[in-house]
Amino acid sequence: MRYINKCFAKSFLIAFVMVSLSFLAGTNNRTFADYVGGDVSNGGSISGVIKMVGDVPSAKMLNVDKDQGTCGHDAIPSEALIVSHGSELKNAVVSITNISKGKKFSEGKVAIDQKGCIFVPHVTLIPKGQSLDLLNSDDIMHNLHSYSMKNTAFNEGVTGGNALSRIFEYPETIKITCDVHTWMTSWLIVQDNPYYSTSNETGAYKIDNVPAGDYTLQVWHESLGKTTKQVSVKAGENSVVNFDLEMKAQGKKRRRR
Amino acid sequence: MKEHEILHELGLKHPTENVAATRRAWIEAKLTDPRQFDEGKYKKPSDRLIMPNFRLTEDEVEALVTVLLGMREGEMPESYRFKTTEEQDSIYEGKRVVRKYNCTGCHQFSIDTLYLNDGIVLKGMVKLEEDESLFFQLWEDNDSFGRKAGETVQIETAQIKERVNAEGGDISSFIIDYHVEVEGRVPEEAKVFTPPVLYKEGKKVQSKWVFDFLEQPVGLRPWLDVRMPTFTLPAEEATSLTRYFSVLESEEYPYEFIKETKSGYIAKKEEECPGYLADARKLFESKDVNCASCHVRGSITPDGEPSEWAPDLSLAKERLKPDWIKRWLLDPQLIQPGTKMPKLFREGVFQDIFPGEPEEQAEAIKDLLMNLPDEMFVEDDAETDDE
Ligand SMILES: [Cu+2]
Numbered sequence: 001m002r003y004i005n006k007c008f009a010k011s012f013l014i015a016f017v018m019v020s021l022s023f024l025a026g027t028n029n030r031t032f033a034d035y036v037g038g039d040v041s042n043g044g045s046i047s048g049v050i051k052m053v054g055d056v057p058s059a060k061m062l063n064v065d066k067d068q069g070t071c072g073h074d075a076i077p078s079e080a081l082i083v084s085h086g087s088e089l090k091n092a093v094v095s096i097t098n099i100s101k102g103k104k105f106s107e108g109k110v111a112i113d114q115k116g117c118i119f120v121p122h123v124t125l126i127p128k129g130q131s132l133d134l135l136n137s138d139d140i141m142h143n144l145h146s147y148s149m150k151n152t153a154f155n156e157g158v159t160g161g162n163a164l165s166r167i168f169e170y171p172e173t174i175k176i177t178c179d180v181h182t183w184m185t186s187w188l189i190v191q192d193n194p195y196y197s198t199s200n201e202t203g204a205y206k207i208d209n210v211p212a213g214d215y216t217l218q219v220w221h222e223s224l225g226k227t228t229k230q231v232s233v234k235a236g237e238n239s240v241v242n243f244d245l246e247m248k249a250q251g252k253k254r255r256r257r
Numbered sequence: 258m259k260e261h262e263i264l265h266e267l268g269l270k271h272p273t274e275n276v277a278a279t280r281r282a283w284i285e286a287k288l289t290d291p292r293q294f295d296e297g298k299y300k301k302p303s304d305r306l307i308m309p310n311f312r313l314t315e316d317e318v319e320a321l322v323t324v325l326l327g328m329r330e331g332e333m334p335e336s337y338r339f340k341t342t343e344e345q346d347s348i349y350e351g352k353r354v355v356r357k358y359n360c361t362g363c364h365q366f367s368i369d370t371l372y373l374n375d376g377i378v379l380k381g382m383v384k385l386e387e388d389e390s391l392f393f394q395l396w397e398d399n400d401s402f403g404r405k406a407g408e409t410v411q412i413e414t415a416q417i418k419e420r421v422n423a424e425g426g427d428i429s430s431f432i433i434d435y436h437v438e439v440e441g442r443v444p445e446e447a448k449v450f451t452p453p454v455l456y457k458e459g460k461k462v463q464s465k466w467v468f469d470f471l472e473q474p475v476g477l478r479p480w481l482d483v484r485m486p487t488f489t490l491p492a493e494e495a496t497s498l499t500r501y502f503s504v505l506e507s508e509e510y511p512y513e514f515i516k517e518t519k520s521g522y523i524a525k526k527e528e529e530c531p532g533y534l535a536d537a538r539k540l541f542e543s544k545d546v547n548c549a550s551c552h553v554r555g556s557i558t559p560d561g562e563p564s565e566w567a568p569d570l571s572l573a574k575e576r577l578k579p580d581w582i583k584r585w586l587l588d589p590q591l592i593q594p595g596t597k598m599p600k601l602f603r604e605g606v607f608q609d610i611f612p613g614e615p616e617e618q619a620e621a622i623k624d625l626l627m628n629l630p631d632e633m634f635v636e637d638d639a640e641t642d643d644e
Pocket of ligand 1: 117143178179180181184
């Protein structure tokens with residue numbers, strides 16, 4: 001009897017069954033015009049390179065000031081802005097924002113790991129409704145704190161070697177941090193269609209199997225914000241769409257509510 | 258002619274009764290349309306009635322009529338007087354002090370309420386508003402809605418009959434803007450820098466501590482950039498506020514028996530379960546719970562920047578109510594959504610350190626915090642943190 005404390009007579013078997021069922025009950029999910037996936041014949045593709053223009057600040061180093069036995073003593077380079085010598089931008093997310101019918105979502109597990117006190121990968125994309133595994137491969141406790149507005153937010157400690165899983169109902173860009181190790185940050189992008197891609201070290205991305213048509217293509221980057229372009233996709237052909245992103249001037253506009 | 262005949266000719270039945278009714282009717286008419294008595298009369302402009310028409314609603318007219326009819330010599334009859342209970346008095350007085358010092362300028366005192374068309378009432382906070390719907394985080398379980406506290410739900414705007422917004426926390430949007438623009442944080446993350454929400458504060462904090470804090474604020478949250486000012490409240494007003502927090506939550510005031518700190522409490526637990534407090538301490542110190550990794554403990558401070566430290570745990574036994582500590586440990590997000598404190602005790606964890614249900618593990622940590630031994634918060638010699 002693993003779960004029963006030797007010192008207390010009471011056992012709480014009901015609680016055992018109820019764990020995490022609540023996250024599946026999407027009774028009030030009313031998103032409009034859900035995406036329909038199917039077979040795409042003779043689709044086109046979109047590819048391109050994302051670059052940063054303007055001054056590229058030198059890579060920020062994150063100070064490791066806790067749990068150095070596991071996290072190491074050296075500062076960790078920030079992944080918030082990774083730009084190659086050729087100005088190519090890594091970890092920018094490109095997606096089609098206005099498509100309601102096309103290819104199927106790819107199956108397979110999506111996971112974010114915490115390893116050496118870093119989130120791996122730094123940017124993760126997941127179709128809405130699919131289960132995400134949140135792992136901890138370290139031997140210390142990390143907490144997973146999601147800052148979401150639409151999906152139920154959580155902040156749970158995960159002990160070394162353990163994992164959590166969560167389902168996200170609504171498309172949204174969610175920052176996930178570990179509050180124990182404040183340098184740990186990652187981004188989860190919940191998508192409502194399967195047309196998305198993340199740029200690699202050379203700034204390159206590719207989206208395939210796109211039905212011919214006109215679309216709005218959006219690029220988002222955690223430090224450089226987002227912008228859109230229009231693209232025409234022709235059957236069996238590749239359309240090249242490159243993006244140049246720039247650091248926004250800071251502190252100019254003030255939001256008021 | 259007899260009296261009643263004269264009255265009858267004038268359209269009256271009884272002298273006092275009817276005069277009262279007539280007076281009432283006249284005041285009502287006057288308030289509804291003050292210059293109607295000039296109608297059909299020939300008057301010099303300077304003699305005309307000048308009271309403006311305030312366009313009062315029916316309810317407002319009735320309220321004023323009631324006040325005016327009540328203005329009479331002598332004592333008001335008992336039955337007309339507004340009687341308050343002691344609790345109500347405490348609440349009015351507390352609200353007065355809150356208004357006087359503009360506590361709501363910084364602190365949020367209540368949460369949002371949504372009244373839906375189908376009669377369901379939701380309590381929580383609006384997180385995001387879109388054109389046709391909004392996202393609402395529940396702060397209380399809702400059986401009729403089938404959702405639990407902590408969950409965020411999407412509600413169509415058309416479903417909402419009435420919305421009552423939370424009171425207070427006026428400064429928060431400015432603080433959030435700052436951390437978003439200058440530090441590039443997401444707004445939800447920046448919420449942690451806003452002054453603490455005082456909703457259900459009476460359930461959380463011991464009244465003696467609240468009183469002392471009002472008289473002499475101490476820094477509790479090293480990460481905040483705004484500080485509670487010393488208002489030098491007169492003792493009466495500090496008392497009023499303290500009582501207000503307790504009465505609002507139907508908590509005991511001024512005295513509350515805290516069994517956890519009394520002799521015999523721990524002894525009994527030790528008897529039932531030898532090594533109880535030592536095991537609780539093992540849980541507290543285990544690398545997978547490691548409270549001290551973030552929390553200050555008296556003179557012992559965690560690694561990292563002071564702005565990232567969490568509140569001093571050596572204050573807990575004087576400051577917090579034991580029941581609250583336990584609820585907090587079981588699910589911090591339910592009490593303070595967005596807090597940096599994670600939920601640690603889930604079904605099946607830490608069985609090798611402190612076997613039992615989350616409930617029992619939280620109880621043990623609560624008991625430890627209420628009985629924190631000196632050596633756990635006073636730094637002795639060379640014993641420093643691991644590595
Ligand atoms: Cu961590």
